[in-house]
Amino acid sequence: MREIAVVDGLIVDPAEAPADAVRVDASGCVLLPGLVDLHTHLREPGREDAETIETGSRAAARGGWTAVHAMANTNPVSDTAGVVEQVWSRGHEIGLVDVFPVGAVTVGLKGEHLSEMGAMAHSKARVRAFSDDGVCVYDPVIMRRALEYVKTFDGVIIQHAQDLRLTEGSQMHEGDVSAELGLAGWPAVAEESIVVRDALLAGHVGSRVHIQHLSTAGAVDIVRWAKAKGYDVTAEATPHHLNLTHEEARSYDPRFKVNPPLRTHEDVQALREGLADGTIDIIATDHAPHASENKDCEWAAASFGMTGLETAVGAVQAAMVDTGLMTWRDVARVMSEVPARIGRVDHLHGRPIAVGEPANLVLVDPQAKHTVDPATQASRSRNTPFAGRELPGRAVGTFLRGVPTYLDPRFDQTFEGVPA
């Protein structure tokens, strides 16, 4: 039981709270620093039918996030200062979550020419994280040059590790289930070979690389080895890869089609262990909304990707907290503090809950067991893999610089008449 007070967006000593302060009784809840997603797809500009910066911001606030890094695979691609500034400004205008645009590594995500990373870094969007996510930066010379370039302004290259040749036409994890279902396989080695190459390149250049959506036991081993070597490699796991396996593909339901694919039970175990022992640094959602026309179709024709912002807390609780592998304190580290540090937004987010710090906070109710219903979500897309499943808890109140951006109806009385 603990009390904190917030005045003008900052955490203050409760003794200094004004007498008429709004009081929130959050008994039974856990207070965490506002969550920071290093991997979100907001789809604006270009696919506003799937998500917009506004609907994605609302989904983020509902999920407990106060900051998201918006991936560059939009149309136009976020590969210039102009586009990243537009995304940043729109996020700021909506004001529900801080939107930090990720810049593309290569022009148009084509993998051929480096984008103007310096111009994006020095724009008002202050970009530090660069990724061609959706596709792998495949050419090792381009990757090397990108690592050298971002070093000059303390940036990070975020890699979608997928060997393009080994995964041509791939539909799901290559294993016994793909063989049975007759779907083309995406082998673990296609991920692992790129992870090891980029760890070596980061070590060689002395720069930072971050590996997205780690999905195989072998990739966890490689990251563990790279860290022991002293290479500046960080990695993320998604809530879906921590909970689901390739067995889901038996339903032929495209909601389970994702890149990289859901893998085996052993891989899920290795990801959980890797996260618990610090090999995997953070959890990132890879929230990938898709319009129904791209998901309500046969498996082979469907797009890769699943939504995640609104289910992350419950899914992480199920995989990591309720299993005894992590405490809520650890969750604050992997979902807020470290992602903020990797994205170099740790002067604003992922701060300690202490006097003088910005009040970016989330209340989590670990007893708020609920069945996931996509129809009640804020995201414009419905492609959650957890639909119809029970999750043990969720975010019930999110505060961005002291302002509530999402509040569970249980707090309606509390905040009555208070402008949000």
Ligand SMILES: NC(=O)N[C@@H](CC(=O)O)C(=O)O
């Ligand atoms: N994860 C996915 O399956 N899809 C992502 C791209 C990506 O993260 O690689 C998307 O943009 O839809």
Ligand SMILES: [Zn+2]
């Ligand atoms: Zn990706």
Ligand SMILES: [Zn+2]
């Ligand atoms: Zn992604």
